[in-house]
Amino acid sequence: MDNAAIWRAAAKDIFWYQAPTQLLDDSRPPSYRWFPDGVTNACYNALDIHVEQGRGTQTALIYDSPVTTTTRQYTYAELLAKVSQCAGLLVNLGIQKGDRVLIYMPMVPEAVIGMLACARIGAVHAVVFGGFASNELAARIDDAQPAVILSASCGVEPARIVPYKPLLDGAIELAAHAPAHCVILQRPQLPANLVPGRDLDWQGAMSTAVAVPCEPINANDPLYILYTSGTTGQPKGVVRDTGGGIVALKWSMANIYNVKTGDVYWAASDVGWVVGHSYIVYGPLFAGCATVLFEGKPVGTPDPGAFWRVIEAHDVKVLFAAPTALRAIKKEDPDCDYMGQYSVAPLQALFLAGERCDPSTLAWAQANLAVPVIDHWWQTETGWPICANCLGLQAMPVVPGSPGRAVPGYDVQVLDSTGNTAQTEEVGALVIRNPLPPGTFTTLWNAPERFEASYFSRYPGYYETGDAGYIDENGYVFVMSRTDDVINVAGHRLSTGVMEDVLLLDEEVVECAVVGVADALKGQVPLGFLVLNSAATARPDQAVSRAIAHMRNTLGPVAAFRQCTVVQRLPKTRSGKILRSTMRQIADGEPWNMPATIDDPDTLQEIAIALARLGYPRT
Ligand code: COA
Ligand code: AMP
Numbered sequence: 001m002d003n004a005a006i007w008r009a010a011a012k013d014i015f016w017y018q019a020p021t022q023l024l025d026d027s028r029p030p031s032y033r034w035f036p037d038g039v040t041n042a043c044y045n046a047l048d049i050h051v052e053q054g055r056g057t058q059t060a061l062i063y064d065s066p067v068t069t070t071t072r073q074y075t076y077a078e079l080l081a082k083v084s085q086c087a088g089l090l091v092n093l094g095i096q097k098g099d100r101v102l103i104y105m106p107m108v109p110e111a112v113i114g115m116l117a118c119a120r121i122g123a124v125h126a127v128v129f130g131g132f133a134s135n136e137l138a139a140r141i142d143d144a145q146p147a148v149i150l151s152a153s154c155g156v157e158p159a160r161i162v163p164y165k166p167l168l169d170g171a172i173e174l175a176a177h178a179p180a181h182c183v184i185l186q187r188p189q190l191p192a193n194l195v196p197g198r199d200l201d202w203q204g205a206m207s208t209a210v211a212v213p214c215e216p217i218n219a220n221d222p223l224y225i226l227y228t229s230g231t232t233g234q235p236k237g238v239v240r241d242t243g244g245g246i247v248a249l250k251w252s253m254a255n256i257y258n259v260k261t262g263d264v265y266w267a268a269s270d271v272g273w274v275v276g277h278s279y280i281v282y283g284p285l286f287a288g289c290a291t292v293l294f295e296g297k298p299v300g301t302p303d304p305g306a307f308w309r310v311i312e313a314h315d316v317k318v319l320f321a322a323p324t325a326l327r328a329i330k331k332e333d334p335d336c337d338y339m340g341q342y343s344v345a346p347l348q349a350l351f352l353a354g355e356r357c358d359p360s361t362l363a364w365a366q367a368n369l370a371v372p373v374i375d376h377w378w379q380t381e382t383g384w385p386i387c388a389n390c391l392g393l394q395a396m397p398v399v400p401g402s403p404g405r406a407v408p409g410y411d412v413q414v415l416d417s418t419g420n421t422a423q424t425e426e427v428g429a430l431v432i433r434n435p436l437p438p439g440t441f442t443t444l445w446n447a448p449e450r451f452e453a454s455y456f457s458r459y460p461g462y463y464e465t466g467d468a469g470y471i472d473e474n475g476y477v478f479v480m481s482r483t484d485d486v487i488n489v490a491g492h493r494l495s496t497g498v499m500e501d502v503l504l505l506d507e508e509v510v511e512c513a514v515v516g517v518a519d520a521l522k523g524q525v526p527l528g529f530l531v532l533n534s535a536a537t538a539r540p541d542q543a544v545s546r547a548i549a550h551m552r553n554t555l556g557p558v559a560a561f562r563q564c565t566v567v568q569r570l571p572k573t574r575s576g577k578i579l580r581s582t583m584r585q586i587a588d589g590e591p592w593n594m595p596a597t598i599d600d601p602d603t604l605q606e607i608a609i610a611l612a613r614l615g616y617p618r619t
Contacts, residue, residue: 006408007034007438010251011243014286015049016040017216020243024435030456030463031443032435035243038219043087043120045246046285047080048214050261055288056080058262062314063109065295066306067156068189071313074109079116082109084211086117091212092205093148093181097122100225102146102179103271104128104137104168106155107295110185110202111271112281114150119223119242122215126225126237129272130155130162131492131558134170136235140227141175143237143446150202152185153192158300165192219243225445226274228380229486229495230454237445238380240277245383246286248409248439249278252384253287256376256407257318257351258391261288264346266310267320268294273492274380275354279320283384292316298325305338312342319347322354322491323375326361327521336368347371349391353378354491355523356479359400366398377403377479379465380493381441381455386410386432386465387477402476409437414471419459427470429483431462485580487516487524489560496580499526499561502554503547508536513570514561515584517616527587528564529610540566565610571603583607589617 004023011020020038050058056077063072074082095101101123105111111127118125126144128137141149149172155162165184172178184192185202194201217223223242227235259265265284269275271293284291292314296306298321307329310316333339350365350373357375365373372395376388389396389404396404406412411433414422422428434456444451458464466486469479485497496514503512511531516524528551532543544564551561571579574597585592586608594601611617 003409003437006251007247010247010438011035011038014040014246014250015045020219026435030434030452031448033220033241033442034438035219035247038243039216040219040243040246041119041122041214041217042223042242042246042282043083043116044214045250046116046119046282047076047083050076050288051080055261058288059264059290060285061109061112062264062290062292063295064292064310064314065107065156066301067158067296072109079113081211082113083116083120084213085206085209086113087120088209088212089183089205090117090121090123090148092209093183095121095123095148097215097217098124098221099148100124100126100144100146102126102128102141102144102149104130104149104151104164105185105271106130106152106162106164107270107293108152108185108187109293110150110152112293115224115271115277115281120214121212122217122221124222124225126227127272127277128227129270129558130164131272131556133553133556134167134174135554136556137167137171138174139235140237141171141179142177143227143235144225145177146179147181149179149182150185151182153187154190156187156189156295158297161190163190163192169195217242220442222442224277226277226380228274229493229498236450236454237447238274238441239443239445240383240439241442244438244440244442245282248384248437249283250286253283253289255392256385256388256390257320258349259284259287259289259318263289263317264292264315265289265318265320266292266294266314266316268298268307268325269320269322269491274378274383275320278383290314297328299328299332303338304329304333305341308339308342308344311344311347315346317346317348318351319349320351320353323352323357323361324355324490324522326352326365330361330364331521339368344369349374351376351388353385353403355488356401357403362398362400372398374398375403377467377477382436383439383441386412387479399474399476402472402478404477405475406477412471412477413462414469415459415462422470424473425470427468427480429459430465430467430469430477430479431459432465433462436463487526489516489524489526489558490522492558494526494559496526499528499551499555499559502551503528503530505554506543506546506550508532508538508543509547511570513578513580513583515580515587517584517587518618520618522560525563526559526561527614527616528561529570529583529607530564530566531569532566563614565614567606567610569603569606571607572599573597574599579604587611587616589619
């Protein structure tokens with residue numbers, strides 16, 4: 001089937017108030033619009049349709065929270081009732097179609113309810129991951145300009161309670177934009193003080209709200225904004241449209257993940273990331289599955305058997321996790337003693353994404369789970385997989401180190417530095433020929449020029465993924481590294497450029513560099529180098545402690561910025577460019593060449609000595 005036929009057929013599989021007569025508006029490249037005259041609603045496709053078709057008593061959402069020792073299930077009818085009421089709450093607060101609602105919540109059912117409530121009335125949700133601190137939250141508040149923020153009093157991490165409310169209050173204080181209202185879910189672990197006039201208690205506001213029906217939404221109207229790391233301090237607000245999002249995600253559930261109505265699907269991610277949007281909330285519900293919302297970690301909640309317990313307890317058919325989660329389990333339970341305590345028989349496939357899956361983790365999972373272990377490659381921007389082994393179409397042999405072949409709809413190519421097609425197995429920029437398929441991003445919020453400049457200008461006619469890699473003779477794609485400053489820390493996408501901006505806020509730091517170095521558990525971790533000014537009064541160890549604390553308070557604990565050192569100077573080219581990639585190669589113990597353009601070769605020797613003091617290279 002050609003592309004047009006695939007998407008025409010897939011579009012017939014969802015509910016439309018007004019079915020699209022046009023498949024693709026390609027009149028303004030690189031902006032493409034799928035199903036431009038269709039009218040639909042994401043919440044209707046996620047909930048109402050299943051209840052109307054007689055599946056109201058089927059389980060929709062399984063909340064499993066080892067950190068609060070809670071398990072709660074919602075049927076489709078129950079979830080629909082909560083979501084309709086929450087939508088009524090938003091309407092009571094004056095929210096209308098197109099208004100933004102920011103959601104800063106831990107992994108609780110109310111986060112899912114809030115997202116779907118927005119979709120119900122055509123409000124645009126912007127979910128911010130709980131591991132980000134006030135400054136990052138403030139930047140997102142200013143960009144999205146939400147009229148209302150949905151939040152909770154606290155998050156529950158294995159070793160501590162995270163007070164969300166002070167972080168939210170701090171962010172609102174920092175932001176130029178002020179939301180009219182915050183609706184706060186009070187959690188018993190740490191209730192929060194509410195600001196009179198601005199803050200409402202979630203339960204109280206829900207109790208006075210009445211259910212509202214779905215609003216018909218134009219296919220190209222935004223469903224949500226999701227911020228992701230860019231190379232500047234200003235995060236990129238990826239915009240997903242409504243019609244394409246529904247069509248693509250529903251198609252992917254059947255054709256990539258091979259699940260059907262009634263199956264239990266679990267993406268062990270967080271609603272703050274794209275995986276959470278696509279495969280905790282929308283995809284499984286569009287497909288009529290039961291989705292698992294897990295408030296816990298692969299290890300420590302309470303032990304490395306947590307994933308296997310959940311699979312057994314809830315009959316999970318497909319698990320989606322990050323390789324780092326498996327590495328964490330493998331490290332603590334290499335011989336699978338904990339796994340042996342549970343029956344993982346319900347599991348039929350394990351999908352991995354977020355970072356490259358190293359072959360040894362892949363082999364360990366294959367051997368111990370005895371199900372297909374599928375690495376697949378995607379990004380916040382695409383919203384669903386670019387490359388995968390499509391188990392619902394025709395399963396292909398797994399090739400370790402590769403996330404498989406291009407999924408239908410994506411024409412993946414490798415281009416060399418001159419923009420020409422690379423040879424087979426030649427490493428180059430991974431690009432996708434325009435147009436991208438339905439469900440991929442349609443613009444960047446408030447930044448249409450940046451959308452074009454960042455993704456479509458370097459290689460005209462193609463979307464630049466920001467990843468480098470190659471394609472082998474069988475069409476298997478290998479994703480090797482980023483071409484920009486993005487690093488992947490425990491499956492979380494972060495920018496070293498943003499971290500450098502944070503370090504430079506210290507007046508005694510005159511220059512700095514942050515590189516992502518290999519880490520056996522988290523894949524990559526950031527490592528900072530500081531150059532202090534001549535008037536600095538801080539000792540090097542004090543400057544380092546200050547930098548680490550500052551990063552945690554400004555960017556958030558999710559940055560995992562724990563290693564930093566003071567150096568006299570940074571290695572640079574004669575034109576002044578910091579040689580970050582050579583610094584990383586030295587740290588990782590990779591072979592490296594003295595760059596021909598280096599200004600002073602001694603600077604790299606100094607870096608090697610500083611790294612050796614930190615114990616690098618580690619292999
Ligand atoms: N709210 C507040 N803080 C959070 C948070 C949240 N939602 N999520 C993480 N944090 C904090 C953690 O408490 C930790 O803080 P600490 O420095 O005080 O310990 C810090 O951010 C880093 O968290 P994390 O990345 O989870 O690292 P970890 O060392 O606690 O756990 C793993 C390591 C491998 C178990 C964990 O990173 C993991 O499960 N990774 C999988 C990630 C994933 O699913 N990614 C989605 C892509 S599919
Ligand atoms: P995010 O937008 O947070 O989903 O991060 C997307 C980035 O994570 C990609 O551009 C890749 O760099 C990396 N990534 C995701 N999945 C894979 C994978 N299966 N293999 C290699 N890298 C991956």
